[in-house]
Amino acid sequence: MVGGVSQFLKFGRKKTLDGTARPARASVPIDPARLKTEQRVPLASEILQRLDLVDSQLQSPLFGRLPRELRDLVWRYALTRYEDIDCLYDIQRTYARPGQAAPQRVAVELLETCRAVYIEAYLTPFQVNPIMVFHGDSNDVPPAMPLMRTVENPLLVRKLKYWQFANISSVEITIQQANLEGGGLERVSRLVGTKGRHHGQESRGYAMTGYAYFVSPVEPEESTSKADSKEVSDKPLPPLPNLLIGRKITHLSVRLSRTDWWGWEDRPNEYTLPPEERLRIEPMINVTRLWGRPGNYTAMTKGYEARKAGEEPDFQLDDFEKQGRWGMQVGEYCPDLTTLDLILETFFCKRNQLNYVAQCAKLWTFPLEDGFHLVWNGKEEAVRWRGAQSYKYERGQDWFTTENVPGRIEAQGYTKIRWGDYPDASEDSNRQEFVMRTLTFERRRIQ
Known part of the structure; x- marks a missing residue:
């Protein structure tokens, strides 16, 4: 399986960043309660409460021989953004430069290979890839970039779920000097929610203005999946981490x-x-x-x-x-x-x-x-x-x-x-x- 990681380095246009397929247009109304749950809790939370349904994959050298620390390095390498050189930008575009010569992709298809891979790596795309913020000339904003926001259009990443947005820990800013010297770092900070992350608050998406919305954490509710897991095993499961707690911006x-x-x-x-x-x-x-x-x-x-x-x-x-x-x-x-x-x-x-x-x-x-x-x-x-x-x-x-x-x-x-x-x-x-x-x-x- 290690040798086959490279086959997943292709961009799936119909996949979200957490590796799940985008829902097809439904003929029946979507349950708002279900959508609210998905915003706050990833599928991995349910799987981690039913580990008896996860194949340990010990027959694979990736899981049978490599320790978790080395597998994490594999996930980080495989899920780091890369340039899709099959779709090069026009060289006359001002945003075309080394490192930004083509749309950037994230190989989230890797997360769909099996549950064992998914529960270990579902947070990795957000932890290793920075959110990009552009504060200046709109002509310098490259198209088709994942994890991207602009001060002029701060709603570009509203498709990110709360827990996905919370687990980002690095930011890249392209900014005009006039904006940098005119309070631009404060505006970028509000888009990313650096203050809320610093104080250990929970992500609640974005305010009407597009700025990140963080609140004080609340006690986790007893989930149905956790109650069901007690019927499967008498061994108590460790509490799951609160994935809504914003990771601190360290880079x-x-x-x-x-x-x-x-x-x-x-x-x-x-x-x-x-x-x-x-x-x-x-x-x-x-x-x-x-x-x-x-x-x-x-x-x-x-x-x-x-x-x-x-x-x-x-x-x-x-x-x-x-x-x-x-x-x-x-x-x-x-x-x-x-x-x-x-x-x-x-x-x-x-x-x-x-x-x-x-x-x-x-x-x-x-x-x-x-x-x-x-x-x-x-x-x-x-x-x-x-x-x-x-x-x-x-x-x-x-x-x-x-x-x-x-x-x-x-x-x-x-x-x-x-x-x-x-x-x-x-x-x-x-x-x-x-x-x-x-x-x-x-x-x-x-x-």
Whole structure:
């Protein structure tokens, strides 16, 4: 059975994420009470109360030889999302990039193989795959993505049952810098329910506004399946965990795509570019683009120089401005984080600007509770790739096609990658090139 796991890595368009088939259109009314029960209790809860009906599958090497810990690794690998390369996105779409070149699928068919597999792995798709949230240009939202929400359309994942939504523990955000510096992390937090999860509350779906709805847990009711199980065996069964209790959000990815920066349309005049037209971001200032405060444009550099000297920068913010610092909002709205990935993307011709941003970011720390901080762990990934020759967002500006082509210039320190089945970079030198740097921050206690 281990060797056959790969056969399930195909997408079933008629399956839900928990592996059950979507109900056919019924000619009789659907019982509302039954639907309410399915929202709160998965089929696995009933099966776990009748283990006498589950074949242990000991004749299979997967169950007969591998311990549970190794089987869990198999489930996590098999149920992690993957790109359906048979349905590649149009390369001219702004959302097409490495890691997001095609719709992402989850091989939930694995859960239908047998009950033994199902009761061990039914939570895995939600525990290993992040919920994706887009807060910016709607043209950057890829279609056909599982576990996806947008701030503009927060009802995209309302098909998830309460217990499914509760068991998600990681979030990926693609956000415009204007929204990041304008309270975007709070809005994302309300969509995902990070505060309710932090306090151990139960998922109750979504409010009318689309925000996640969590409430204080209640005592579990005595189920009929549990009563029936007593007739089968006198041995008392252990209580089932409350699957509605929201799992804490422990991993967050924040992505700024190439068109999400302040001044992303400005020409890349490397040596004459004024500070207000360069790539810049500083987590401990509220907004880096304020015409009335030109000092905000250089806040990233000021912060870097202070931290390099072992000091915390003082930007002379008033109390109202301090509330808008997105660097403080990371810990405020996601207090349970153990890792944070900062993913920064830009045009090839602005790579030196991005390199400087990454250099500054390595000294950032994000305060959490109880004296913990998110600190750069010394690891980073730098990649470059080629996309299309032109995009709709260029609006007649020529520098995208004249200066954003690699030519003979190499991006030092960047790993060149090929993605999807698109032509290799050497086959078409007129394709635009992009670069991306990923920094990882880990939870640590620091002085």
